[in-house]
Amino acid sequence: MNTTRNPFIRLDPLDNVVVARMEVPAGTPVPSESLVTLHDVPSGHKIAARFIARGEPVMKYNTVIGFATEDLPPGTWMHSHNIAFGDLEKDYRHGMDYRATDFVPQAERATFQGIVRADGRVATRNYIGIFVVGHGGATVARKIASSFDAEALRGFPHVDGVVPYIHEQGAGMERSGEPMDLLRRTLGGYIRHPNTAGALVIALGDEHNDLDDFLAHQRLQAGPMLKTLNIADAGGTRRAIAAGVELVREMLPQAETARREPVSAEHIMIGMQCGGSDGFSGLSANPALGAAMEILIRHGGTAILSETSEIFGVEHTLTARAVTPEVGKKLVARIDWWLDYNKGRDTQINGRVSPGNNAGGLANVLEKSLGGAKKGGNAPLMEVYRYAEPVTQHGLVFMDTPGYDPVSATGQIAGGANLICFTTGRGSCFGSVPAPTIKLASNTPMYTRMVNDMDVNCGVVIDGDATIAEMGERIFAQILRHASGEATRSEAQGVGLNEFVPWPIGVVD
Template sequence: MKVNKTLRLDSADNVAVALTDLQPGELVSPPKAPTQGAHPEAESAASAIMLEIREQIPMMHKVAVTAISQGDTITKFGQVIGVAAVDILPGSHVHYHNCVLEGLPANFGSSTDAVMAKVPTTPANQRFFRGFRRANGRVGTRNFIGILTSVNCSATVAKQIAAAFSHPAVLQDYPNVDGVIALTHESGCGMRAAGEGFDALTRTLEGYVTHPNFGGVLMVGLGCETMQVQGFLSRAGLQDSATFSSFNIQEVGGTRAAIEKGVERVKTLLTAVNAQSRQQCPLAELTLAVQCGGSDGFSGITANPALGVAADLLVQHGGNVIYSETPEIFGAEHLLKARAVNADVAAKLSERIDWWQAYTRANGFELNNNPSPGNKAGGLSTILEKSLGAQAKGGTSPLTDVLLYAEQRKTRGLVFMDSPGYDPVSVTGQVASGANIIGFTTGRGSAFGFKPVPCFKLSSNTRVYDFMKDDIDINCGTIIDGEQTLTEVGAEIFEAIIAIASGEQTKSETLGYGDSEFCPWKIGAVV
């Protein structure tokens, strides 16, 4: 008889997580997280109660540890994740077939009006990394030349310019340049010249044109689009310089002339960008974007909280963290509000949730369209369960602000940026807001990278790490395996952040990911 095949995450939970595939007739004893102040002997006695498995339950999925009556709430992480659609017997599989949102109490979240203003203590042994300090004082973790477009119509020209510098031999005389990349998009015209969509694209482009991971930037327009290059530059307070250049295809004589002109401009930029070199910088200059994709039932137990530990360490050293994906905090927003530094920040988060409720209604779907099929195969049943696990990526630091999509970070520490849950769109906004390193957790496996910002990936389980070692940087499944503690893995991630920010290549960088993932959020009608 083996007693460590399941894990009960909170003493209030009526489900446990299967740590391995469970078969009908097996006897297990769900180890329970100790209740604060409880007598150890009482906890030991509770864990000794044997549970008979009634049906096949895949690893990472949930098993009922008590009888749950139809209409009763189902709890995991000590929080409500759904309602029982039918009577559920102990030892039964709990998933989307019997765990639903219909009938959810209006006050299912732990309501609180309290705000938290605790300032993390900066460690005495301040840490540093080696980054590229720009003329405006900001610091990059990479040194790319970026070719950006105002509109989809100039995408081909931008790609052709970048292609002229794609062979390694072309850049061999410029060892400090990480590459020349074209970031193109599908918008810039067929849109209103005002409103949410235009403002979001403007913020995104401005965030990239000025991003410290670009040592130099060339911006290419067509000439007749809604997102006029000169108008954009005027609003952003930008002008041509030794490290920034722009032109329109229609004004230089068409496609061939534009490509030739662009190639010459980039050749000029190469000298200036190569003159930049790494120097010692405090961790206060780092801004970490935290993301998850292809989550599973272990994500909220291993990879997400481990990344949260590293995020807290970075904040303690004066650094910054951007957490996002608004649809994936639905059901867990009360936990973030409780960490807001003041009532105004908590109210801003509520405003974004309200916006999303209206946005999804207007488009004929619900926030619970999430989880995805892959999430469900990995044991996640409802958006509440997914959100409660996802929010752990943000650690425990105070929430200092809530940003609009691609809005520049104005406060230090942990901030939340409004975005969809679609990873490329969300990360695009985080980078525009100032992120210069990305931590990406996955349970099902992820193929993702994001130039010009290095992206490191963390697996929630050992199975996917062993199967996708070329893609995943750190295995957090060692926590479930009993080989490392959450604190130890968090510390390992923190050290990786410093090394990657200083130039160490991530798996996604060695595979060449990052040219195609730039994906600004398109809000509003295309006409």
């Protein structure tokens, strides 16, 4: 780390707080702000850069993140104990700040080694999936998948694996309506995903999510690379496992024919996630990922911003640059749904962040949202999708999801994301299949501590050793490598087989 740098970071000339690069003891002079710290300040936390009167807005990145609960002298440690969450008046400016993307000419676009499917879609991985319409088939699915270990797949080097997709829904729930539609849309999205070479769909036989109804609902037809298995009809668990193993063996030769070839980066679709955020996430990893996404979008690719409850308070920055007013209003409608759904509940959209986020320096959801929205850079917002809907629009889009990472990423992958980029400041062990996860650390100490789980160290921005723009270039180059088949840290450790979590919205019967 460059130790000659100011221990605090000023993010905008109009801010009335600055952010600590490291732990700073009380009594430390801050010449750039002409003040002395009045308290010990944890790394990633804020201090008042000038006198802030009670009730005055607290400004970070020249954006309101709350209101002072008391008169605060310069040098005061600023956090949830003296920053109140309040109502904001937001000017949505639907589409008024839209600026068209300056695309890289087709012949000059970056390329990666992708797998081109027969219908022209491009994959980054090549899996066979074992799916269940309800939790009753979980054991059979896991047993079938476990039969195809590295030794069993030795003769199929171009198949990345046989993986089970287990969930706890499909029975004991509403038989129709939004919850069932959402589950079916999620399962259908994974089955149709470019990274899924073949699929086996398993039913116990009495699920509310009936196998035949599910296939009809999703317009899926059984065939050489989409097979079905009814456990009861097969004669029970043992016979169903044996039958399932044979069905997968029938699909392996066709899956093995997949080969990589140079394709345009326009076929990369990134699902963006942040989890275990800290005070540095919005200063390094998130804006650096945003810079990388701006590059990807100029090359024709797609970036999916999600976690609706975690853009609350800054959604007007997205609606203002929406391609049309109608797209901006779609986003506001989803925010309104969440506010109504969480009315009176002790949840994040009502102000509180997780204990880890809070310890990392985030006072409330406004501050977290401010950093989280930076993952999309400054690209125009082209479309808004509901959870797990197929994403067909290129550029920056938004998908309505919860903030919980496994549920959110599951929706993005169901929508077509063939890579996930996951920023974190506190640390994460998240992984995903069939679309792998690239993890980006916001600070160097955490990256060093969890080096076997982190793919990119964006902490060099905080250390003063790289700019946001430079990190964006590095991240984009690494995305191309992982899209071409280079294993991510989570893939190398076998992480991702338990992170398939469809959104469990609705009534439990």
